[in-house]
Amino acid sequence: MAIAPFAAWPVAGVAAAVATLLGLLSGRYGYHRDELYFLLAGQHPALGYTDQPPLTPLVARASVALFGDSPTGLRVVPALLSAVTVALVALLARELGAAARGQLLAACCAACSAAVLAVGHLLSTTTFDLFAWLVVCLLVLRLLRTGDGRWWTAIGAATGIALLNKDLVLLLAAALVPAVLALGPRRALRGWWPAAGLLAAVALALPNLYWQAAHGWPELTVAGGISGKDGPHNRLLFVPMQLLYLSPVLVPVWVAGIRRLLTEPALRWARAFALAYPLLCVLVLATGGKPYYALPLLLVLTAAGCEPLARRVAAPGRRRTGLAAWLAFGAALNIVITLPVLPPRLLPAVNWIYPEQGEQVGWPELAAAAAEGWAAVPPDRRARAVVFAANYGEAGALARYGPRYGLPAPYSGHMSLADWGPPPDTANGPVLLIHPDGYADVEKEFTDCHVVARVDNGQAVPNQEQHAPVLLCSGTTAPWSALWPELRHFY
Structure with a gap:
């Protein structure tokens, strides 16, 4: 399957708009509780920490050294990563057969989503996690589309780096591998290249694995505590949050993406992603994980749904202003909920939806x-x-x-x-x-x-x-x- 040229300039424009918005708002309110912790942890550099691998605290330390000791300086990296995340969603759409209009639509969908905006405002492990998962998904799509086993080394390297930030990327592997076994193409799992990818991942993650083993695997204790304390609440909110965390306006897009992956013959090689998302949901529900753990695959499905929507909008006689207005409405709503645009005294109006806003005051x-x-x-x-x-x-x-x-x-x-x-x-x-x-x-x-x-x-x-x-x-x-x-x- 041939893929279209990348719509670099239009996508870069959307990504730059996201980075600019996040940069302009980065100094509002104050530090989040997690950011204060990362700044403190960064002053105690280590190969690992009780509740996380070393990457985010070390990035926090480097950020304030490079960009200034302030909320704005700390949040330069999240803003840039969110901009790159917008471009990654467009690249995912391209990999799944989208032409320029579909890629631009995918970038716009990512830019107006609550998840991308929220993680771009705060320095958190989730910021890197979303970016890393999408990189892995893009590389896996390239592997499945081309059948070239050499992509396994890049997949392994990306997974290893992701493991230096958070262990959740293992859930992605636990969902994707069975999905490929069930729906193919199974040839991607044959040969010695998968083992090479696994070795690359382990080699990069080894420093933190060593630290965790030497300290009795405290991250497992933390995960068990979170599951025991918040598991019932997480399970209760899981389905509603799948509709809200991106945006309700994007639900028809990712539903169309599932349908397209399962029914379009030209995308038969990518069907595993339509199965991987429900498998991931089952894993998150079973472990009592937080609903946002499944969001990266939801963005992949959104990317898959953009090309048919772009074709319909571009058809003769169809009005394009309606879609633009619909996305703008979703973006405006998510900006108010996830970004510091309201006066602090008005935060109770949105804090019940997204409590991380109030944790900056x-x-x-x-x-x-x-x-x-x-x-x-x-x-x-x-x-x-x-x-x-x-x-x-x-x-x-x-x-x-x-x-x-x-x-x-x-x-x-x-x-x-x-x-x-x-x-x-x-x-x-x-x-x-x-x-x-x-x-x-x-x-x-x-x-x-x-x-x-x-x-x-x-x-x-x-x-x-x-x-x-x-x-x-x-x-x-x-x-x-x-x-x-x-x-x-x-x-």
Whole structure:
């Protein structure tokens, strides 16, 4: 099957528009809790971390060094990756037989999707994951279309790099391989090239695999905790989120993509992707994973559906303004929901749909509340006092904004922060404790606690830290070294 030339300039224009929009909005609100954690983790470079491989924290460290120590500097890479993701969806459409109009439509669909916009605004493991999955899917399509086994080495290399960011790419392999076995072309799985690809993936992922093995595979503990805690909720929302995470306006496009892959003879070689998506959904549901794990394959199906839609719109007598208006409506809705365009005080209107918006508000105020509590510590006891945060977002905020108030470096037992503690046992003075409102379990490890301040983000945004108590405790129930295993937690 011959493929059309790449519509480079029109697609580049859409990608540039996405990057420009994300760049202009990147400094609004503030850091997300995960970004504060990545900045903190980047100051402790390692081959792996309790809850993730090393790539994202290291990129966070490099980003602020290259582009400036600010939310805008941190978010340059996500904005560029989202722009490239738009181009990748157009390339997927091209691989699946789309001419220039179909490729441009695919780029526009990606640009207006909530997933692409959301991950382009924040530095997160999901930003790299979406990009990496689409790269792997493009390479797999090239392998299936050409039958050239040498593509396996590129697939393996891309998978190995993806594993340095997140292990979720293994779900893609677990869905695609059975789909190819079931629907073909099976010749792509024969010979020694698949083994070469596997070796390439393992070789690139080996540093993190070594770290995880040496530390007892903590990522599995984290995954199990997430599944146990959020699994029922994730399963309940899975189907609705498949309709919402891209955009409801794109549902007819990816449904058409499934139909096209299953029925169009010229795309018989790509049918496995129509089966891989429901297989992936089953895997995510079975493991209690988050609904967005299936989104990359949904973008592949969207790319598959763009060519027939582009042909219909281009037919004589058909109006093109209707499709453009429909996509613009979807884009506008997703921009309001996922990007920082609203005044912070209006965030409750969208925060119930996309709570990550609210997690970008209130971190300086948290540090100010902690400083108010620190002022209650007698000056002669501060040398032996400890600031303890219940989660990595709070710890990251205190590390970031605390020095302006004279606060010491915080400690926490959450995720990888537990590996960087505990405080010395000689730190046996008062403890300034910060934890989310309603999370009082942690208080049982401390003595004589009383509230000395409360966090107020000043915008009435109902995020995790709004109204969080700042407590002053006289000390701990045991030395820090003995207490630390009890304070460590993974979710």
